[in-house]
Amino acid sequence: MKISLEWISDYVDLPAGLTAEQIAHDLTLKTVEVEDFVATPAGDRTDYILEIDNKSLTNRPDLWGHYGIARELATIYDVPLRPLPGASLPNPVDGLVADVDPALCQRMAAVNLAIPDMPANTPNWMRERLERIGEASVGLLVDLSNYVMFTTGQPNHVYDSDAITLPLSARANGATSQTELLSGPAELTPSTPVIADQTGPVGVAGIMGGANSAVTPASRRFLIEAATFRPQPIRRASQQLGIRSEASARFEKGLDTQRVDQALGLFLALLTTIAPTTQLLGAQDTELETTTAAIVDVTEDFLAARIGTRLPDDEVRNSLSRLGFAVTSDSGRLRVIAPTWRSTGDISLPHDIVEEVARIHGYDNLPVAPLTVSLNTSRSLHQRGIERRVREQLAVRCGMQEVVTYPWSGDGVLAATGWDKAGLVQFDGAPAPDHDTLRPSLVPNLLDAVVSNLRYSSSFSIFEVGTVFPGGKPTPYLGDFEDMPPQGKRVAGVLVGADGVVVFRQLKGVVESLRRYAHLVDLDFAPGADAAWADRATSMTITAHGGAVGALALVSKRTRRLAGITAEQQIGCFELNLALLSAHASRENRYEKLSELPDSEFDLSVLLADDVPWTQVSTVVRGASRYVHDVEYVDEFRGSWVPEGQRSLTLRTRLRPQDETLTAQIISSSRSAVLDALGKELGARLRDQ
């Protein structure tokens, strides 16, 4: 909304020397956000037009006109506010207003008049003011109607009385019909609120006048209508018709019925001055529900506690009365009667009075209260949580890059990772028709991220922590709030590299490290996984507390193909359900006493069948001698000299002394024991040297 400071000067004399910039700043801090101000020539002077952010006016129907802003400025600068020019309505007559639907309208008033000697033009001062706030001049009566609205905030409408068949009604249309509005043709539904004459709709109530009843240069007899429409029917009709007008914007905020008097009074006062031949033929006023002033009781103590400081009594009363509130007090209790223009929903609570007093004082002028920290147990230190530890472990120690992707996935990558869209959660208004499914897993979007990053990089590792929506039966959230589909936090990581064995083992190392560094109570692996994207031969189920908590695998060739991954690289992937993991409340591992005697280690290379897993080798070696402390996988080899179905496995055995130094004899006999056990239990034999 645009506000002209020159227009404002009709109602308030602002302190000399005050700049437009200062006014914009003060209004922004205390009342509404002024987005910009522009100097505009106004005759031989300069006017400043303030551009006010309409969003900051949504709760202030009183500010949708110059007079409301003038009242705020008079309060902010503590200067007098002049009354608006007014005039009383002509004699009451019948036959102007018929039915008024109380669900649509609280008050409807109409004035019938004639102007035998019509002035040729709108006065320059009025035309220029309207033009400076962006309103083109149309003709005297329409300009006057606009001028009154931009002054008081009360929309009103002028009909050519000869083009309508009185009386007028305000009601729902009751049928589907086409009509020609000033804005163009419109389809009215049975519920569309209309102003109708005896022949049918002559305009959409509170939104737009009809083309057929509009004033023309030839019009001499007029009906001026000003009404108080209720906000909800106007907002709904405006949305349904797709028409937002200056009038609908104001009615949607909720106007007081008293403003009709203000608007008609200003209209008639200006009109009779500009067009002295005006004949006022009569008025009809149907008032069904008068806006009542809101009364708020509040104590001085409440004001002081909420504001954080006790403002002087005089200041409180002065600010409120300048804003139009009536204040009476009795030993620390204030009874505040709001003006009707603030009583349509804006003011109703003691908190609203706090705001009025504090904003006029200036929030920036209030002392800042530091917070007192009490040493109680309101915060659980253990809740820092697995999620943050996991994130930091993956990023900092494992060198993976965290990414954030949308919570929805495309149909294509969902199908590629084995998800049937039908069982998942969809939402309306999706960014694209094939992206209306909430992700059931983090893997699909990570694969999309792999595709896009493969354009720039050949090996990389990424991870994401986020909420997934796997579908399933809705259950009460937190016990009793709402029934909601399952949703939970997961972590997933992807590693891209040239060598599949390395990729798999590195990724497994990443997941293994989470147990130690995120201090998880349990985390282990079992061969095979049922994730659809997992390559069967290189997959593992991640387990904890006796159940599956995730999967780790190379991405299957089928998923790669369907996900559009054409690169040669191998892709390893894991996903873990964070909700199923638990962390130790503190450290749980036990200190191991340090030996004063040195360890010893030896390497062995043995030929071993391919189907003997490392875990068996490790178990057998550890059980072979009481001196074996640890066994480490070094590498393995398959080549021309290694028989088919076997591999040459190199392992490193670490011996730890018990009570005496490890002698050459102990080492030698331990080595024999290990070889014996490997041979007997696993069919391994020492590789020929």
Added chain:
Amino acid sequence: MTASPTGADLLSQIAVAVTEAESGIHGAASLADLDAARRGAVGKTGSLMLLRRAIGGLDPDARRTVGEALNHAQRQISDLLTSREEELLDSEPALDVPLDVTLPGLPPSNGSLHPTIQLMYDLNDAFAELNFEVYEGPEISSEALEFDAMNFPADHPARESMDTYWLANSEGKHGAERLCLRPHLTGASVRYMRTHTPPFRFVYPGRVYRNESTDARHERAFFQYEVLLVDKDVPLTAGKFLVDTILDTVFGHPVKTRMRTGFFPFVEPGFEIDMQCQVCGGGGCRTCRGVGWLEVMPGGSPHPNVLRAGGLDPDQWTGFYVNVGLDRLVMMRYGIDDVRHMHSADLRFLSQFA
């Protein structure tokens, strides 16, 4: 046979040996040279050792004199060897191949957290020092929590599909049965209120969703950081303290702010909190559209209806909300000019923030 050397002979031979050793030591250009000099002088067959063997034939007085001279010479040479050895060690490189010290270092790890998550943790840590708990609400929520409990009027435009992503098949449903991707975090505050006993102070960061078209400044999915403090008699100005905590954490220095009146259904009174533009320092520039201030966060006291929805008595409890768009602060922190990078998963972008 030749006559046994006299004490005087030996003394002069010692002097010669010392002189030779000195020049050998000084002339040593490497540790190997020095070792040869050491062997020539004080080794088993070195000159001083050979002279020491000759002492046996001297009379006791001469033996003592020559012995002392030998000991002295040996100490002298030993000291010289030590100091020359240190000189040589100082001048010898640790590597026997050349090293270009200007080569880039080998990174221990290339990973990092997403810049928004980094800021979230920075803020969590800052608020932890003020005894704020970290809380988290669900991403799918309901009209009941996100709008009804938030004091939004029944016909508020934000309830329409144009602003909020409603789950499919929500038409005709209301309240707890009408589910959506949460459009803001504030509903989570009511969940917290219903399950905790006041007073309390907590932060609840997370991602929220709005149905709008994306451009360099708008995203459909973005992170917010919200803080709620509930206690007896929390004054309006407590909010300023919370805001200062946030901005100080983000920018590493105090940032000038201003509180002005603002309207949101769930607060009364409500505020807009502006920060001085960090690009121009308040002088006015393109970023701040010439006004020197940037709107960074709304806030305010929970509306009594919101406290009631949370099961709290508004006559007894007061509070303060502060909500900030986390991505926007991240953009200001690093000078990022396009919010769409945040969800791009583009490593060329993400790897810039450690």
